[in-house]
Amino acid sequence: MASIFITGATSGIGRALSFEMAKRGYCLALSARSVEELEKMKKEINDEHSPPAIAVKHLDVTDYRAVPKALSFLIGELGGLDIVYANAGIGLGERVGKNEFDKARATIEVNLLGAMATIDAAVAYFLKKGKGHVVGVSSVAAFRGMPRSSSYCASKAGIAIYLESLRAETFRKNIDVTVLYPGYIDTPLNQMLPKRPFLISVEKGAKIIADLIEKRVKSSTVPVYPWNIVGKLLKILPTGMVSRL
């Protein structure tokens, strides 16, 4: 059976997708910073779905040198890897020029550099193996720069373009590249926000994402509708309206 590596697997979408993929019979390689949570999840997933194999490993994706080592360990445990889901992410929210640069830097380090480190390590393995599937997590925040989340929007636009480049670079290789643009999915990342338009549950989000992964789509919003249309509107919204969002 196919195997998937999920970073940031201990909460929100990563956690729900781990259960969903186990239910669909995938072998799982899971990582995050909380080892205790990973071990607890491993037991719960085995009890609920008994997937063919499940391996867990501590990984802070901003420890860039540790990323290929963790991936090699997990590949060794599972005997191979088919899909990487570069999911680990944070959303701190900050204002430019308000002495909050540390938050902006952390956001870029986790969401952009951490995802790039994960994808780089996985692609090195896929190139040797001769095939593979890279799934990157952007956001509808990549469609338009929003106030109070400049680094988050930049990180998500950055990873989307990075994956576009990767798709072109591996065009003649047997490597599929999927970019996902989730809207609001109910997780701790956004539970503090006053407004979460078109919110869906994390279980529903995980099912939609699993379907999109299995279809090997090039890119998609999550859910597809209404964000496929709202995303286009966001791009042309006057700045005065964006400033009030």
Ligand SMILES: NC(=O)c1ccc[n+]([C@@H]2O[C@H](COP(=O)([O-])OP(=O)(O)OC[C@H]3O[C@@H](n4cnc5c(N)ncnc54)[C@H](OP(=O)(O)O)[C@@H]3O)[C@@H](O)[C@H]2O)c1
């Ligand atoms: N929820 C949404 O509506 C939404 C919308 C668009 C995009 N996304 C994206 O989807 C991804 C998952 O978000 P979520 O909503 O599920 O968030 P979440 O519930 O806060 O989960 C984030 C996960 O990332 C892990 N993580 C954080 N920093 C890490 C680091 N330095 N190294 C490794 N793992 C780290 C956390 O685990 P540990 O603390 O144990 O490390 C946790 O498992 C993110 O990339 C987010 O930007 C979410």
